[in-house]
Amino acid sequence: MKIILIGKGGHSKVIKDMIDLQPSLEIVGYLDQKYPTASWQDGVFYGPMTAASSFTEDVKFVIAVGDNQIRKRIYIDLKMKENRFATIIHPTAIISPSAKIGYGTVIMASVVIQADAIIGAHTIINTAAVIEHDNVIANYAHISPQATLTGTVSIEEGVHIGAGAIVIPGIHIGAWSIIGAGATVIHNLPSLCTAVGVPARLLDNMEE
Incomplete structure (x- = not known):
């Protein structure tokens, strides 16, 4: 499969390494606004995001940008069908056969996704x-390194779970909320909030 990465920063480097490990995948280009004009170097295309429409349907895209909101905006701006986006999975990831993973999502090294988990599109x-059984994670979320979502957790669109955070079973986290690194979430959380600490509390409610 021929892949074009959208974005040429640190997150893009990690996805490139994942692709390079898999002989069936090949990076044929990068799109980023840092490239005002199109060019080719060693057979690889570099150009602005507006060049995406010039590629045929045999080329797939990955939005290789870590920021959840920017990833969503790029997807909307591109106006492409979901099947134009590739799902990239590191060879060391362990994924249940019953799990479902959306278009454009990337699954990094040593991830574990258990039975009947559902991962949305363009999620990291x-x-x-660790994503335990029966989790539901919506589009544009980011589950950071070594975070653990225990069973039946539900995560709405755009949520960012910080590195090493833990979410106990049955918890629901509202859209576009941020969970700080190392936090332990033991209560449901609303949309558009930031929660930190052990146990996690809304940032506005933290003592000075």
Whole structure:
């Protein structure tokens, strides 16, 4: 499969390494606004995001940008069908056959995704994260390295779970919320909040 990465920063480097490990995948280009004009170097295309429409359907895209909101905006701006986006899974990831993973999502090294988990589109499951059984994770989320979502957790669109955070069973986290690194979430959380600490509390409620 021929792949074009959208974005040429640190997150893109990690996805490139994942692709390079898999002989069936080949990076044929990068799209980023840092490239004002199109060019070819060693057979690889470099150009602005507006060049995406010039590629035929045999080329797939991955939005290789870590920021959840920017990833969503790029997807909307591209106006492409979901099947134009590739799902990239590191060879060391362990994924249940009953799990479902959306288009454009990337699953990093040493991730574990258990039975009947559902992962949305354009989501990042980062290095060594654990997604237990029956989790539902919506589009544009980011589960950071070594975070653990125990059973039946539900995560709405755009949520960012910080590195090493833990979410206990049955918890629901509202859209576009941020969970700080190392936090332990033991209560449901609303949309558009930031929660930190052990146990996790809303940032506005933290003592000075």
